[in-house]
Each structure stands twice: as structure tokens, then as C-alpha cells.
Amino acid sequence: MSAAKDRSGKSFSLRRRIFALAVVLLLLAAVVLIVFIRDYAERAADRAFDRLLAASALTIAGAVQVENEAVVVEIPFAAFAMFSGGDRVFYAVEDPDARTVTGYEDLAAQMPETASAEPSFTDMTYRDETVRVASIGRLISTPSDTGWVTIHVAETQNQREALSNEILSNAVLPVIALTLLAVGLVWFGVSRMFAPLTELEHELRTRPPDDLSPITVPVPIEVDHLVSALNAFMARLRNAMERVSGLVAEAAHEVRTPLASLRAQAEVAMDEHDPEALRRRVGRIHQGAVQASQLVSQLLMEATISHRMDNREIETTTLLAVVEEVRQRLEPEVQRRLSIMLKPEATAAPLRGDRVALREMMRNIVDNALIYSTGQVSIEGHVVGDMLVFSVSDSGPGIDDAEKPLVLERFRRGKASGGTIGSGLGLSIVSRVAEAHRGKLALEDREGGGLTVSIAFPLLRRAAGALSLAAAVLLTAPLLLTNPVEAASTLYPAKDGNADTVLTILGTTDTPLFAFFIEAFQAQRPDIGIVYEEWDSLPLYQGFLEGKLGREPDLLISSASDLQLKLANDGYALGYDSPYLADLPDWAHWRSEVFGFTFEPAVIIYNPHEIAASEVPRTHLTLAELLETQTERFRGRIATYDIALSGVGYLLAAQDQTISSTFWRLASAFGRVGAQFSGSSPDILNGVAEGSLALGYNVLGSYAFARQAEGASIEVVVPDDYVLVLTRSMLIPRSAPHPELARAFIDFALSPAGQAVAAGPTALGAVIPQGTGEWTSEAIAARGRGAIQPIPLGPGLLVALDTLRRQRFIDTWQEIVSPKP
Known part of the structure; x- marks a missing residue:
């Protein structure tokens, strides 16, 4: 007996020692190699991205200046343009007295001062994300003091992790393939050694389902215990099946017994002649039938409820x-x-x-x-x-x-x-x-x-305000609501009268234009009511940050995409992988958090009664020359955005300044003619259409095309040198009460149906290529001969929003366009 156990133990361990030991060694070697590769991949990715962080910090350090013994810095566009665009970017500049000159004060507060021109790197948690921070010092000297300016540039680590994972995956695949091949060879060898087991498999496969008799096929001693255990299992299974069969028979008997009783009672009642006895007999039959009927009804209802609970009928x-x-x-x-x-x-x-x-x-x-x-x-x-x-x-x-x-x-x-x-x-x-x-x-x-x-x-979680709003949705027509802040709201009730589902959108698009999107969306989702509030871009951004919008938005839509991008970069946006994201141009979305859905060029508009077709400026340079040579003719009759009040106006001006060498010449020409400045495109359009203005600059083409189609007395010039194109962008705030409704609207806006609205009656332009309609991106680009320059959604937009740079830019602009006498 002991010898048999030894033999069987050795036989069993033989297979395990041959196969398991070989596999363990192969896997251990593979794990060690993968760990080494992963460490190398992380170090390589860190080196690559640390160089970018250091270059960004050095670029900012090179822009540090001293004016009137105060540190000033105008963040260069190249400082952030070198980043990939998939990560959030933060920065801070501190003067020698540890005061934040520009950037994120909370980042500067968490980092020590630096007194070295060599970059140093630190990993830290900032705004609930792990960031890599590059810190560098810039020595400055003034007549009164000498000290170090500290520059911090931080970047989230998504892209460096992606690069590390890419290096790791490319290197690990061959390791895994070789390991699997080696395991396969070992398995093949072991299988050949135990070929007699095939006979046992054939025996089991050819057995009829009801044959649970012991296996009598001769087997190697290595699997003797397995066969014994299998025979014991089949014996237990045979006993269990016999018990189940007996239970089924007993249950059938129990069911037949009450049915037989009912039948017997009925047969006796048929031969009963005494009315009183017959009544008692029928009563017992009725009682048994009622009990049986109730039992069957309850069983059926339990089955029905089980089915509905599984299917979640809500x-x-x-x-x-x-x-x-x-x-x-x-x-x-x-x-x-x-x-x-x-x-x-x-x-x-x-x-x-x-x-x-x-x-x-x-x-x-x-x-x-x-x-x-x-x-x-x-x-x-x-x-x-x-x-x-x-x-x-x-x-x-x-x-x-x-x-x-x-x-x-x-x-x-x-x-x-x-x-x-x-x-x-x-x-x-x-x-x-x-x-x-x-x-x-x-x-x-x-x-x-x-x-x-x-x-x-x-109870369902619903605020009292939402309940009163839901009651208002029962009305059958859009209503104008008042808002305690600044914006007027428009309520679009759900088409099917549903009062429970209301999407709140705050945006900068004119309500009559945006109503086309709402109507088309509600045609697909008649169960959703919509509240739309129209804002100007800068108040919308500031009101959101300060919590003074009057209501919690589900979706923010703005033409000032730089402000939208800053909200997302600062952690206020929810990510969403829309199924239509792959169709969007790369420049029209960022981190699956900011989504562009329109294609709107910045155009020049003019009144054809005030400017002849032959003298219409078709480039930025010819516009500057026209204003310089005919100053008195156009005095007070040229208009553009007030970049201090309009977010989109500042965005366009900042992009103009980056691209055009004639920008400041054009700004000086605006100053000579006493140009008018407005916070919105409609005001400029109205002035040009009425003739009080002769020309408008950097007007959003979407508004201009729509007004021209309505018959307004304006003509539109898509510049021949270059054309700035912006896209209205959408983001879902992290505090959105109904993010699922916001996702549904984003999907609609990016879908063919939503892009058809953008390319159709709104004239906002379809951003997804190869669309249908009069205002596709291809059709708009064909209206001019200049280079199309989309304003990409990426970290580069943050440069122009730097507090110090923005203020210096606005001050310089106002000094030029509004010179003091």
C-alpha cells in the first residue's frame, strides 16, 4: 500500500515537475525581464518629458524682465506649444520676495523657492492629480537688490505614462510571445509523454449520458487517482439523480392527489340527490379549486415579477x-x-x-x-x-x-x-x-x-427648484424666464410633456440661432426639456468660477474656446468619450473634455453703399492701408471687438498678433480712425447693416452669413492672406446635475444631424469634414483664397490667458487704439 502510494505520488509529481517547474521558470524569467523593461520605459519617458518641462521653464525664464524694479514676464507662446496637448499644464512665476507674479498661486504656495539655474524636478499631487513639476531659477539684479526669480512648470503625467506603456508594450510583446511558445513546446512534450490519456478521453466522450458506471479502461498509474476520484464522483452523481427522480415522482404524486380529490368530489357530487349534501360537496370542491387556483396564480405572478425584476422595467x-x-x-x-x-x-x-x-x-x-x-x-x-x-x-x-x-x-x-x-x-x-x-x-x-x-x-433626489421648473415644463410653448444675475433664459418644454427631465445649457450663441439645435435635438429626444441661457463669453466664464450664474449648468457652450480650455485645464470639466469623437479634427477637441462643433471664420464685413467693390480690402495689410490713407472718411465708422470685454474678441486678437506681422500696424490704424468697439458681433452687424458703420473687422462669419442670407445690407469678405477659424466648444462641468443629458446633447451636436444644423439654417459651419449643407467647412474655405488657420484647442491657448501677459496685451492695445490727446 505504501509502495503504491509512493509510486502514485512519484507518477503524479513527475508530470507536475516536468511541466509546472518549466512553466514557473519561464514565467519567472519573463516577469524579471518585464520588470526591467518597465523600469527602463519609465526612465526613458521621464527623460523625454523632463526635457520638455525644462525647456518650457527655461523659455519662460528667458522672458523674465525687470521694469521699474518690478518683475514682469510675458509668457512666450513657445513655452506651452511644445507640450503634447493631452495633459493639463500649470505654471507659476515668483519674484525674489516669493510673491506670485503670474500663474497659479496655489501651485507656487506648495513649491519651495529655487536659487539655481539648473532645473529640478518633483512629483506631487496638485488638484487631485499627480503632476511632474520642473523648477528653475533666474537671477536678476536691480540697482537696489539682487535675487532669484523662481519659475515652476507642472504637467500631468498622462502622456508620459502613455509613452512608457507604449515602450513597454512594444518590448513586452516579443517576451510574451517567446514565453508562450516555450510553454507550448513544454506542453506538447508533456502531452506526448501522456498520450495514453487520449484513450481515457475517448472512452468518456463516447459514453451515453445515462451511463454512470465505473470506468474500466486500463489507465497509466499516473492518473490512477484521477480515475478513482472520477468513479467516486459518478457514483455520487448517480445517487443524486436517483434522489432527484424520486423527488420529482413524489411531487407529481402530490400534485395528482389534490387533483384526484377534486375529481372524486365531483364524481360523488354527480350522484348526490340530497340538495343539502350536494351543496356541501360543491362547497368543498369550490374550496379546493380556489386554493389550487390561488396557488397557481401566485406562482405565475412570482414568475412574472422575477422576470420583470431581472429586466429592470423602470x-x-x-x-x-x-x-x-x-x-x-x-x-x-x-x-x-x-x-x-x-x-x-x-x-x-x-x-x-x-x-x-x-x-x-x-x-x-x-x-x-x-x-x-x-x-x-x-x-x-x-x-x-x-x-x-x-x-x-x-x-x-x-x-x-x-x-x-x-x-x-x-x-x-x-x-x-x-x-x-x-x-x-x-x-x-x-x-x-x-x-x-x-x-x-x-x-x-x-x-x-x-x-x-x-x-x-x-425618495428621488430632486431639488425644490427642479420641481418648480418641472412644473413649468408642462406648458406648451417656450417661456422667457428671468435670472437674478444678467442672462435671460428660454425654456423649451419636452415635446411629450415629460416634466422630469430638464437639460440646462448656458451658452454664448444667440438664442434664435441656438433654437435650431434645440428643435432638432428635441425631435430625437422628445422626452427632454431644455433651459437655455444666453450669456456673453467673459461674464459666463467669470460667473461660473465665482458661482454667480444663478443656476447649475449641465453644459457650457462658448465661442471663447480659450476660456473653455482653461476651465478644463483647471479641473472643472468631466471627460466623455463620445462615439463621434473620432470624426472630429484633432484641433477641434482636447482630452475628451472640450468639444468643438462649429467652423466659424473671422471675416471682414462692409456696407456696399459705403465702400465700393473695387476698394474693398481683401487682406489685413490692405485694410490697414485703406484706413491710413482715408482716415477722415472712415473716422468713427470702423468697428471691431472690445477685447477687454469680449472673450472671443481677445482670443482672435491674440491669434492675429501671433500670426500677422501687420497686427500692430492695423491696431494703430484703428486708433487713427477712432474705431468703435463692441462686446458682441450682432452690435457690429447692426451698425454696418444700418449704414452707421462702414466696416466691421474680425466679425464671426456665422453671424455675418446668417444676416446676409436674411437680406441685410452687408457684404462678407473672407480674407485672402489668412483666415482665422474658431470653433464653439462644449464642456460638461464636474458639478453638472444631469451629465448624462449633456452627453446626449454633445453626441447630437457632433452627429450628422447636429452638423447638418450647423451647416444649414444657423450658418455656424460644420466642423466635421465632408458634411452636407450650404455651410460646410469646405464650402466656407472656398469663399476665400487665404490659408485656413484653425485655432486649435490645446495648451497653447493658455499662454494668452496668462494674467500678466493678458493685461499687458490689453494695455498696449488700448494705448494704441485709444491714444490720449
């Missing part, structure tokens, strides 16, 4: 509707036994779940109360905190405390139910429905005798 109803539906199914004399007392807040409170399951739950509770008691049955409902509580009380025999947890199980009934027809399934159904709807079921003794069944359901 809709919104109210406690009053559920109670009323159960009451109406009762006979009139039984209805009079019900006493319904629902508090007003409980009557109107929404109940989210499966209506049929909730009805059957209520019906079972009420039926039990009516069956086990002869007096009044009271149904009460009220709201306690964030819970909707209802209870059903009767004056019946009640349930002993020891039996209360038991009666919630299937086919279990309390002692007090003796002599009463029942199936033992009612309270188990109630328990399951309550649990599926996150409710809390309690069985309590009623004061004075009887039982109280109470269930508490969590």
Missing part, C-alpha cells in the same frame, strides 16, 4: 396611483373596508420602479389584511426625511415575533393562518419587490391587536 409613478389601482380591483363592498389616509407630500412624491411589481406588492399586503381581519383596513402614507413610508394595518390575529422572519420565505405561513385559504407566497413576493426597489420592509404589531406592514422607499 418607470415613474406615485403612491396614490398604486393604491388607487389596487382599490379599483376590489369589489365595492370590500372597498368600503379600506381607510386611505395619505399625506399631501406622500400623494405627490414620485415613486421610481416597476409599476406592475409595486401594484402586486400592494395588492398582496391589502389582500392579506382583508382576509385575516373582518374590520377596517387602513392605508397610511407620509414622508420622513428622504424616505416615503406607507403602511397597511389590520385588526386580525397578527403574527408572532418568532414567525415574522419565517413568513417572508416561500410557502411559509404563520400559525394564525390555519383554516384560511392561502399559498404562503404573498409576503415573500412583497419582500422581494421591496428589496428590489431599495425599500425597507417591517412587520409590526398593531396597537390594540393586529398587524402593521410598513415599507419605506427612498
Whole structure:
């Protein structure tokens, strides 16, 4: 016996030692190699991106200047243009007294000062993300002092992790392939060694399903224990099947017994001549039929509820509707036994779940109360905190405390139910429905005798403001609402009258134009109501940061994409991988957080009655020359954006200054003619159309094309030297109450249907190429001969928003365009 055990033990361990040991060694070698490769990949990625961080910090350091013994720095565009665009970028510049000159003060507060011109690197957690910070010092000297200016540049680590993973994956694939090949060869060798096992497999595969007899095929001693265990398992399985077969037969017998009893009672009743005896016999038949019918009905209902619970049939109803539906199914004399007392807040409170399951739950509770008691049955409902509580009380025999947890199980009934027809399934159904709807079921003794069944359901989370708004959505036409801040709101009720789903959008697009998008979106989603508030770009950005918008937006839409990008960079945006993201040009989205959906060139507009076609300036240089040579003619009759008030105006001016060598010459020409400045395109369009203005510069082409199509007295010039193109961008705030609705609108705006609206009546331009409509990106580009220069959504936009750089740019602009006498 001992020798057999030794032999079998050696035989079993032989296969394991050959295969398992070989595999373990191969895997261990592969793991060691992968760890080494991963370390190398991380170090390589860090070196590459650290050089970029250091270069960015050095570029900023090179721009540090001293004016009037104060440190000033104008962040160069190249400082951020070198980044990949997939990471968030932060920076801070501190003077020798540790005061933040520009950038993010909270970043500077977490970093020490630097007194070295050599860059140093630190990993830290900033704004809930791990960032890599490059710090460098710049020595400055003034007549009164000498000190170090500290520059910090921080970048999140998504792209360096992506590079590390790419290096790792490219190197690991061959390692994995070789390891798998080696494992395969080992397995092949072991399989050949144990070829006799194939005979055992053939024996098992060719057996009929009911053959559970022991295996008698000769097998190698290496698998002797396996065959023995398999034979023992089949023996246990054979015994189990015999027990199941006996159980099925017994159940069939139990079912046949009541049916046979009913049949026998009916046959005896057929031969009964005594009317009184016949009546008693029929009564027993009826009682048995009722019990059988109730059992079958409860089983079918339990199966139905199980199916609906699995399929999550969700809709919104109210406690009053559920109670009323159960009451109406009762006979009139039984209805009079019900006493319904629902508090007003409980009557109107929404109940989210499966209506049929909730009805059957209520019906079972009420039926039990009516069956086990002869007096009044009271149904009460009220709201306690964030819970909707209802209870059903009767004056019946009640349930002993020891039996209360038991009666919630299937086919279990309390002692007090003796002599009463029942199936033992009612309270188990109630328990399951309550649990599926996150409710809390309690069985309590009623004061004075009887039982109280109470269930508490969590209320839907909805603010009071949302409730009043939902009530307003029941109206049939858009309404103008007032806002305590600055913007006027427009309410577009859901087409199907649904008052529960309202999407709040705050944007800078003119309401009549944006209404086309809303109408097309609601044609696809008639269940969604929309509140749209029209803002100017800069107040929208500042109001969001300061929490002074008056309402919490689900979606922010702005033509000032640099401000949108800064919100996303500073961690205020939710990411979303839209299925249409792959169709967007790379320049029109950033980090799956900011999405462009229009294609809008910055154009020149003019009144054809004021400027002849032959003298129309078609480039930025010819516009400057026209204003320089005909100053008095155009004095006070040229308009453009006020870049201090308009976010989109500042964005366009900053891009002009980067691209055009004639920008400041053009600004000087604006100053000579006393140009007018406005915060929005419509004001400039109105002035040109009315003739009070002769020409408007850097007007959004979308507005210009739309007004021209309406018959306004304006002409549009798409410049022949270069054309700046911006895209209105969307982002979902992290604080959005309904981000799922915002995602649905983003999907629509980027879909062919949404792009058709942009390329159609709005004239905002379709950003996705190869669209259909009059205002596709290709059609707009064809209107001019200049180079199309989209303003890309990326970290480069943050440079122009640097506080110090922005203020210096605006000061220089105002000094040139509004010279003091």
C-alpha cells in the first residue's frame, strides 16, 4: 500500500515537475525581464518629458524682465506649444520676495523657492492629480537688490505614462510571445509523454449520458487517482439523480392527489340527490379549486415579477396611483373596508420602479389584511426625511415575533393562518419587490391587536427648484424666464410633456440661432426639456468660477474656446468619450473634455453703399492701408471687438498678433480712425447693416452669413492672406446635475444631424469634414483664397490667458487704439 502510494505520488509529481517547474521558470524569467523593461520605459519617458518641462521653464525664464524694479514676464507662446496637448499644464512665476507674479498661486504656495539655474524636478499631487513639476531659477539684479526669480512648470503625467506603456508594450510583446511558445513546446512534450490519456478521453466522450458506471479502461498509474476520484464522483452523481427522480415522482404524486380529490368530489357530487349534501360537496370542491387556483396564480405572478425584476422595467409613478389601482380591483363592498389616509407630500412624491411589481406588492399586503381581519383596513402614507413610508394595518390575529422572519420565505405561513385559504407566497413576493426597489420592509404589531406592514422607499433626489421648473415644463410653448444675475433664459418644454427631465445649457450663441439645435435635438429626444441661457463669453466664464450664474449648468457652450480650455485645464470639466469623437479634427477637441462643433471664420464685413467693390480690402495689410490713407472718411465708422470685454474678441486678437506681422500696424490704424468697439458681433452687424458703420473687422462669419442670407445690407469678405477659424466648444462641468443629458446633447451636436444644423439654417459651419449643407467647412474655405488657420484647442491657448501677459496685451492695445490727446 505504501509502495503504491509512493509510486502514485512519484507518477503524479513527475508530470507536475516536468511541466509546472518549466512553466514557473519561464514565467519567472519573463516577469524579471518585464520588470526591467518597465523600469527602463519609465526612465526613458521621464527623460523625454523632463526635457520638455525644462525647456518650457527655461523659455519662460528667458522672458523674465525687470521694469521699474518690478518683475514682469510675458509668457512666450513657445513655452506651452511644445507640450503634447493631452495633459493639463500649470505654471507659476515668483519674484525674489516669493510673491506670485503670474500663474497659479496655489501651485507656487506648495513649491519651495529655487536659487539655481539648473532645473529640478518633483512629483506631487496638485488638484487631485499627480503632476511632474520642473523648477528653475533666474537671477536678476536691480540697482537696489539682487535675487532669484523662481519659475515652476507642472504637467500631468498622462502622456508620459502613455509613452512608457507604449515602450513597454512594444518590448513586452516579443517576451510574451517567446514565453508562450516555450510553454507550448513544454506542453506538447508533456502531452506526448501522456498520450495514453487520449484513450481515457475517448472512452468518456463516447459514453451515453445515462451511463454512470465505473470506468474500466486500463489507465497509466499516473492518473490512477484521477480515475478513482472520477468513479467516486459518478457514483455520487448517480445517487443524486436517483434522489432527484424520486423527488420529482413524489411531487407529481402530490400534485395528482389534490387533483384526484377534486375529481372524486365531483364524481360523488354527480350522484348526490340530497340538495343539502350536494351543496356541501360543491362547497368543498369550490374550496379546493380556489386554493389550487390561488396557488397557481401566485406562482405565475412570482414568475412574472422575477422576470420583470431581472429586466429592470423602470418607470415613474406615485403612491396614490398604486393604491388607487389596487382599490379599483376590489369589489365595492370590500372597498368600503379600506381607510386611505395619505399625506399631501406622500400623494405627490414620485415613486421610481416597476409599476406592475409595486401594484402586486400592494395588492398582496391589502389582500392579506382583508382576509385575516373582518374590520377596517387602513392605508397610511407620509414622508420622513428622504424616505416615503406607507403602511397597511389590520385588526386580525397578527403574527408572532418568532414567525415574522419565517413568513417572508416561500410557502411559509404563520400559525394564525390555519383554516384560511392561502399559498404562503404573498409576503415573500412583497419582500422581494421591496428589496428590489431599495425599500425597507417591517412587520409590526398593531396597537390594540393586529398587524402593521410598513415599507419605506427612498425618495428621488430632486431639488425644490427642479420641481418648480418641472412644473413649468408642462406648458406648451417656450417661456422667457428671468435670472437674478444678467442672462435671460428660454425654456423649451419636452415635446411629450415629460416634466422630469430638464437639460440646462448656458451658452454664448444667440438664442434664435441656438433654437435650431434645440428643435432638432428635441425631435430625437422628445422626452427632454431644455433651459437655455444666453450669456456673453467673459461674464459666463467669470460667473461660473465665482458661482454667480444663478443656476447649475449641465453644459457650457462658448465661442471663447480659450476660456473653455482653461476651465478644463483647471479641473472643472468631466471627460466623455463620445462615439463621434473620432470624426472630429484633432484641433477641434482636447482630452475628451472640450468639444468643438462649429467652423466659424473671422471675416471682414462692409456696407456696399459705403465702400465700393473695387476698394474693398481683401487682406489685413490692405485694410490697414485703406484706413491710413482715408482716415477722415472712415473716422468713427470702423468697428471691431472690445477685447477687454469680449472673450472671443481677445482670443482672435491674440491669434492675429501671433500670426500677422501687420497686427500692430492695423491696431494703430484703428486708433487713427477712432474705431468703435463692441462686446458682441450682432452690435457690429447692426451698425454696418444700418449704414452707421462702414466696416466691421474680425466679425464671426456665422453671424455675418446668417444676416446676409436674411437680406441685410452687408457684404462678407473672407480674407485672402489668412483666415482665422474658431470653433464653439462644449464642456460638461464636474458639478453638472444631469451629465448624462449633456452627453446626449454633445453626441447630437457632433452627429450628422447636429452638423447638418450647423451647416444649414444657423450658418455656424460644420466642423466635421465632408458634411452636407450650404455651410460646410469646405464650402466656407472656398469663399476665400487665404490659408485656413484653425485655432486649435490645446495648451497653447493658455499662454494668452496668462494674467500678466493678458493685461499687458490689453494695455498696449488700448494705448494704441485709444491714444490720449
